[in-house]
Amino acid sequence: MKNKVCELENITVHYEVRGKRSEPPIIMLHGFTLDRRMMIGCMEPILRRRKGWQRIYLDLPGMGNTPAKDWITNSDHMLKVILDFIDAVIPDQSFALAGESYGGYLARGVVYRALERVDGLLLICPTIIDNKALRTVPPSVTLVKDKALRVWLTKDEIEFFESFAVAESPEIWARTRDEVYAGYLERDDAWLTRFEKHRAYTFDVDKLPAPFEKPTLVLMGRQDAWVGYHDALALIENYPRGTFAVLDRAGHNLQIEQAHLFNALVGEWLHRTEETLHSPSSTRG
Numbered sequence: 001m002k003n004k005v006c007e008l009e010n011i012t013v014h015y016e017v018r019g020k021r022s023e024p025p026i027i028m029l030h031g032f033t034l035d036r037r038m039m040i041g042c043m044e045p046i047l048r049r050r051k052g053w054q055r056i057y058l059d060l061p062g063m064g065n066t067p068a069k070d071w072i073t074n075s076d077h078m079l080k081v082i083l084d085f086i087d088a089v090i091p092d093q094s095f096a097l098a099g100e101s102y103g104g105y106l107a108r109g110v111v112y113r114a115l116e117r118v119d120g121l122l123l124i125c126p127t128i129i130d131n132k133a134l135r136t137v138p139p140s141v142t143l144v145k146d147k148a149l150r151v152w153l154t155k156d157e158i159e160f161f162e163s164f165a166v167a168e169s170p171e172i173w174a175r176t177r178d179e180v181y182a183g184y185l186e187r188d189d190a191w192l193t194r195f196e197k198h199r200a201y202t203f204d205v206d207k208l209p210a211p212f213e214k215p216t217l218v219l220m221g222r223q224d225a226w227v228g229y230h231d232a233l234a235l236i237e238n239y240p241r242g243t244f245a246v247l248d249r250a251g252h253n254l255q256i257e258q259a260h261l262f263n264a265l266v267g268e269w270l271h272r273t274e275e276t277l278h279s280p281s282s283t284r285g
Contacts, residue, residue: 015057029098030183064183095117107121120216125224137227138225138228164225172253212238214273215272216239
């Protein structure tokens with residue numbers, strides 16, 4: 001699809017749109033150091049077979065095609081970029097929201113700031129606590145190893161894959177290479193390293209003004225040694241319509257390592273969200 005640009009006051013955001021403008025939108029937020037290919041790779045196999053959604057995939061600042069800006073020094077500023085982007089691209093519309101890892105941290109910020117506009121929320125291996133030292137995480141483990149795979153990988157690819165792979169196979173690596181590693185290679189590493197040191201919100205993003213009562217799905221890997229699952233489970237009362245699923249044989253690459261379960265659970269979340277949108281009591285903008 002053709003790369004689009006959204007000119008905001010102090011930054012140009014690059015993004016892609018798939019589906020029809022007349023359809024309800026989903027805003028997609030990828031993980032830290034990656035780009036929109038991460039969300040495209042896991043969501044399009046589901047959504048291109050399912051009519052009725054406009055999908056908006058953006059590159060966050062310093063990642064993909066969107067340039068870094070020195071005025072963005074924490075997640076409050078990153079959140080402002082996202083909210084301004086949403087207002088520019090789909091003004092006065094409500095929308096569903098999907099975020100992976102750091103994108104899940106940002107997605108909760110969108111809910112905090114624009115709770116009434118969000119029709120549904122999908123969090124994939126979400127970062128709950130920004131400070132890595134304060135997270136509750138399981139030990140790193142690889143449950144399914146494929147030693148033969150390493151013959152075909154470079155040293156850098158092996159190091160990257162082994163840093164979070166819970167299950168290994170040629171198919172898992174191929175998707176990881178195309179959807180995750182490709183974006184990682186194009187990151188603005190120097191800027192992201194500086195940004196990460198002061199990345200946390202200056203407010204409690206999970207102290208919502210009211211419970212989020214729209215369909216929600218939170219997917220966590222039982223072996224996710226990056227963000228874990230324990231911290232996310234503590235938020236269950238924030239989401240009265242929330243399904244919280246902890247998947248075995250899945251780490252921070254859950255959407256690829258457990259693709260069939262991921263597709264089924266996301267499809268069910270989409271069904272619940274569509275059901276709510278089509279309800280006579282719906283108050284969509």
